[in-house]
Amino acid sequence: xxxxxxxxxxxxxxxxxxxxxxxxxxxxxxxxxxxxxxxxxxxxxxxxxxxxxxxxxxxxxxxxxxxxxxxxxxxxxxxxxxxxxxxxxxxxxxxxxxxxxxxxxxxxxxxxxxxxxxxxxxxxxxxxxxxxxxxxxxxxxxxxxxxxxxxxxxxxxxxxxxxxxxxxxxxxxxxxxxxxxxxxxxxxxxxxxxxxxxxxxxxxxxxxxxxxxxxxxxxxxxxxxxxxxxxxxxxxxxxxxxxxxxxxxxxxxxxxxxxxxxxxxxxxxxxxxxxxxxxxxxxxxxxxxxx
Numbered sequence: 001x002x003x004x005x006x007x008x009x010x011x012x013x014x015x016x017x018x019x020x021x022x023x024x025x026x027x028x029x030x031x032x033x034x035x036x037x038x039x040x041x042x043x044x045x046x047x048x049x050x051x052x053x054x055x056x057x058x059x060x061x062x063x064x065x066x067x068x069x070x071x072x073x074x075x076x077x078x079x080x081x082x083x084x085x086x087x088x089x090x091x092x093x094x095x096x097x098x099x100x101x102x103x104x105x106x107x108x109x110x111x112x113x114x115x116x117x118x119x120x121x122x123x124x125x126x127x128x129x130x131x132x133x134x135x136x137x138x139x140x141x142x143x144x145x146x147x148x149x150x151x152x153x154x155x156x157x158x159x160x161x162x163x164x165x166x167x168x169x170x171x172x173x174x175x176x177x178x179x180x181x182x183x184x185x186x187x188x189x190x191x192x193x194x195x196x197x198x199x200x201x202x203x204x205x206x207x208x209x210x211x212x213x214x215x216x217x218x219x220x221x222x223x224x225x226x227x228x229x230x231x232x233x234x235x236x237x238x239x240x241x242x243x244x245x246x247x248x249x250x251x252x253x254x255x256x257x258x259x260x261x262x263x264x265x266x267x268x269x270x271x272x273x274x275x276x277x278x279x280x281x282x283x284x285x286x287x288x289x290x291x
Contacts, residue, residue, distance in 0.1 A: 001066070002029070005036040009047035011173075011269055013259075016241055019050045020263040023179075026054050027264070032064040038071040046175040046269050048085055048103055049162040053177050055089070056105070056157040083162060101163025101174060108158065109150040115143050122163050122174050128272065131280035134230070141227040145268060146176055148183075152212055155180035155265065165274070172272040179265040182243035186212055198245030203256050206247065224249065227270075236273050242266040 004022070009015050026033060035051070037043075043051075055065040067089060072080070080086050083100035101121045106114065118139040123130060149159045155178040163174035181189075184201035188194055190212040191204070204210055206224050224238070231238050232251045240247040244262045248255040 001032045001034050003034045003036050005039050007039050008042040009040070010042065010044050011046045011175075015044070015047070016267070017259070017261045019047060019267075020241070020261045023050070023054060023057075023263060023265075026058050026063070026065060027061070029058070029061075029063050032066065033058065034066045034068055036068050036071045037073065037076060040076055041073060043076050043079065045083070045101070045162045045164040045173055046177075046267065048080070048083060049160045049175045049177045050267065052085060052088060052103060052105060052162075053157065053160040053179055056160075057179050060156050079164075083164070085162070099165040099167065101165070103160075103162040105160055106146075106158045109147055111143065111147070114146055115139050117161070118142055118174075122172070123272075127165055127172055127274055129276070129278045131278075131284055133284060134226075134280050137226050137281075138230055141225055142174075142176075142270070149176075149178040149180060149266075152180075152186050170274045172274050174270045176268045177265065178267075182245075182264060183240075183266055184243040184245045197258065198243050199256050199258050202240070202242065202245045202247055230279065231270075231272075234273050234275075234277075234279065237269075237271040239269045240266065241269075 004025070006022070007018070009018065051067075055067070058065040069077075069086070069091060079098075079100065081091075082098045083103045085103040088103065088105060102117075104117065119135055123135045123139060125132075125135065128135075146159055146161075149155055157179055160177045161175065163172070165172050180186075183205050184196075184198035187201040187205050188196050205212075208225060227238065228249055230236075231249055235251045238247070238249040241259070241263055242265070244258050244260075246255070246257050246259050
């Protein structure tokens with residue numbers, strides 16, 4: 001059995017590149033792997049979602065990934081209990097409390113359950129001052145992105161989600177990970193353009209109205225729509241890594257580019273800023289801007 005000692009993992013670009021290197025190592029491994037947490041002082045929500053998915057992916061390849069719980073530091077162990085991660089892997093010492101947005105695994109499209117998860121666990125109105133109408137609209141858009149995993153992604157193990165509210169940063173975060181073929185590959189296959197760059201493929205995928213569904217099925221594209229508008233109004237951030245493509249949306253910037261690292265699936269990382277503003281549609285409040 002090979003031992004991998006993982007470091008502290010945040011959500012900066014180099015942290016994602018580390019996770020993609022870990023994906024490659026585990027996906028290609030022919031021997032069982034033990035994950036040692038003794039050097040890990042912090043494990044952000046995106047890493048939690050990825051680690052859970054990597055364990056399931058390895059199982060599909062007849063490789064066992066073992067989490068060495070005894071090496072967990074107190075703070076990391078506490079968080080993995082609170083977000084329910086340990087419960088999914090046979091540890092009963094857990095409690096869904098604190099600022100965690102629970103870790104979850106979906107091997108099939110669980111539409112009602114997932115929309116409720118987004119509304120009540122992530123866009124919890126005790127954390128975010130947001131109207132019910134806008135909360136529901138954003139949840140529906142994120143659900144469409146999640147649903148794409150099952151419509152087109154060809155992930156053998158479904159989707160993995162986890163989030164966290166970080167009070168010191170005033171950040172409300174959510175990550176969704178799948179281990180399918182990736183959005184650029186999906187678009188290139190659909191358009192029959194293998195030479196298309198991942199940058200162009202992502203631009204096509206997130207253009208409103210574009211979809212890889214058959215022409216008789218409408219309204220199922222993954223245009224960012226209201227999610228992008230809200231991210232800009234809130235001064236938040238949306239990042240998407242898929243194959244070697246990268247998308248970053250902030251208040252003043254939209255970036256579609258390519259990286260030097262490759263990930264076979266897709267990871268979506270959403271950061272919302274918790275502030276004192278009240279967010280709603282203009283139609284809900286007279287003489288107000290869009291939000």
